[in-house]
Amino acid sequence: GESVGLHLPTLSVQEGDNSIINCAYSNSASDYFIWYKQESGKGPQFIIDIRSNMDKRQGQRVTVLLNKTVKHLSLQIAATQPGDSAVYFCAENYNNNDMRFGAGTRLTVKP
């Protein structure tokens, strides 16, 4: 069946560098996407979302890019900080709140 997946299971970056976390989806009917951050021992925390009628959305230090042509979603974190270390999940909501989560990418920020 169609699913959401991630290209990289782990990502290690130097503090201050930019991070890019990628996600591929296969369901062209998906119209809403969310990125979550999950720190150790906590529940997933909403970071940013984007609708399918947009290709870019910016938040505080984060940017989500959506490329519907190749069904690709990415999360960019600017000036990565140690507090950004976590597992990041993408999720797609394509039909009446039927949300599917990717496998997750563990981001480690090295001081």
Added chain:
Amino acid sequence: SAVISQKPSRDICQRGTSLTIQCQVDSQVTMMFWYRQQPGQSLTLIATANQGSEATYESGFVIDKFPISRPNLTFSTLTVSNMSPEDSSIYLCSVIPARGETQYFGPGTRLLVL
């Protein structure tokens, strides 16, 4: 957004027993969900908790094992019945607030079954 609390935050249980997890939201929400997250894994939807009616279960999950209640728009419970070590996991409550579409998560309940 919504502020979601879960009780207990963690528990260690003996096999064969049952545990009921509570989820309380600070505002009325249209939808409530229960997820399971096994160690190092992504989130798997167990069921959608429907107010005043039976929950809608995903494939692989059954009411006898995971009975769910939702008596009102701000509260739900998930029971993990007749537990085995394979039920050791994090159980997460999730909600969609009224007039919204974004799903928010509670802090989770960490369950260890011995």
